[in-house]
Amino acid sequence: MNILLTSAGRRVSLLRAFRRAVQNLKGSKIIAADCDPTAPTLIEADESFILPRVSSDKYIEExxxxxxxxxxxxxxxxxxxxLPLLAGSKGIFYKIGCTVAISAPETVNIGNDKLATWDFFTSNNIPAAQTFTKEEVQEKLKRTDLSLPVIIKPRWGSSSQGIIKCDTIDQLSFYISREKDIIIQEMLLGPEVTLDIMGDGQGGLLALVPRKRLKIRGGEVERGITVDDGLFYDYVVKIVQILKPFGAINIQCFITGRGPVFTEINPRFGGGYPLADAAGAQFPEMLIALARGEKVKPRIGQYKRGLLMTRFDEAFFISLENDPLGNSLMKL
Structure with missing residues (x-):
């Protein structure tokens, strides 16, 4: 079994989880690809390759x-x-005997476009953070019909970077006059929880591990703790039945006075997945079984509650003296 992590970056813990999952599959390799030759996963992988940037016309071909x-x-x-590129090209990969751990294009679009996420939640009676377009907020400002504070987010993608909190009308007016492709969302108070979810692609839920975010750094969870799934289970079953995700996705929500209120759907492995994995999630094992055409038994509730993750930086050191890459990087 040869597994490729694309745009692998710093995801060394995830790579190691897949290595564990194939330890009994003789001849397996965990391969990493990235556009940056200094990406840490390229050092850890069994084999590594440089690909063009995702924005390149050559990316899918390469x-x-x-x-x-x-x-x-x-x-x-x-x-x-x-994600949209691979979702749209999934059939091409299938023809060469390769499974892509990606949901259908419609599901990916709902996750990548926060307005589509809001429409999905509200049309399916799932409690969600009030979300507005820039134009809707401008109209509300004219009528003084907007509760502050609010959060400004990029409309596309799911990184926590680029988020701005606005406490005053002047501050909000300043940003919406300058920012493009944004949404404005009510600011929710309460614990933030990420739900790591594994779907079988047919509407079946295979696993759910909720983790409370305790500290965020650079848009990614640095400290977190697994919590009970009771508050979220029914909502997740409903979401999975409708979206039919294939592989790992994660959903963000806040626990408020009105219960869980959902904000985002990220149709990929979350940066904090290693906590769920350490708690017994086994997403890599399930994905590999699905790719091999095997029937996968759901593991609902089979994870350790109260498992704390507290991360620290680790480094690889590689001598590049008299190496072409090293010579290039050392140029002043």
């Missing part, structure tokens, strides 16, 4: 060539910009 050349069985996409 990725398909790599999958054919290395006989890749399973591709794990890891950043938002490549």
């Amino acid at each position: 990725l398909i060539n790599l999958c054919e050349r290395k006989k890749i069985d399973l591709v794990i996409p890891l950043i938002d910009p490549e």
Whole structure:
């Protein structure tokens, strides 16, 4: 079983989780690809490759060539910009014997476009953070019909970067006059919880692990703790039945006075997945089984509650003296 992590970046813990999952599959390799030759996963992987940036017209072509050349069985996409590309190209990969761990294009679009996320939640009676377009907020400001504070977010993608809190009308007016492709969302108070979810692609829920976010750094959870799934289970079953995600997705919500209120759907492995994995989630094992055409038994509730994750930086050190890459990087 050859598994490729694309846009792998710093996801060393996830790579190691997949390595554990294939330890009994003889001859398996965990391969990483990135556009940056200094990405940490490229050091940890069994083999590593440089691909063009996702924005390049050559990205999908080069990725398909790599999958054919290395006989890749399973591709794990890891950043938002490549998700629509891979969702739309899934059939091409299937023809060369490669499964892409990505949901259908419609599901990916609902996750990537926060306005579509809001429409999905509200049309299916799922409690969601009030969300407005820039134009709607401008009209509300004219009528003084807007409760503050609010949060400004990029409309596309699911990174926590680029989020702005606005406490005053002047501050809000300043940003909406300058920012493009944004949404404005009510600010929710209460614990923030990420729901790591595994779907079978047919509307079946295979696993759910909720984790409370305790501290965020650079848009990614640094400290978190697993919590009970009781508050979220019925909502997640409903969401999975409708969206039919294939593989890992994660959903963000806040626990408020009116219960869980949902804000985002991210159709990929979340940056904090290693906590769910350490708690017993086994998403890599399930994905590999699905890619092999095996029937996967759901693992609902089979994870350790109260497991704390507190992260720290770890480093690889590689001597690049007299190396072409090193010579390039050392230029002043």
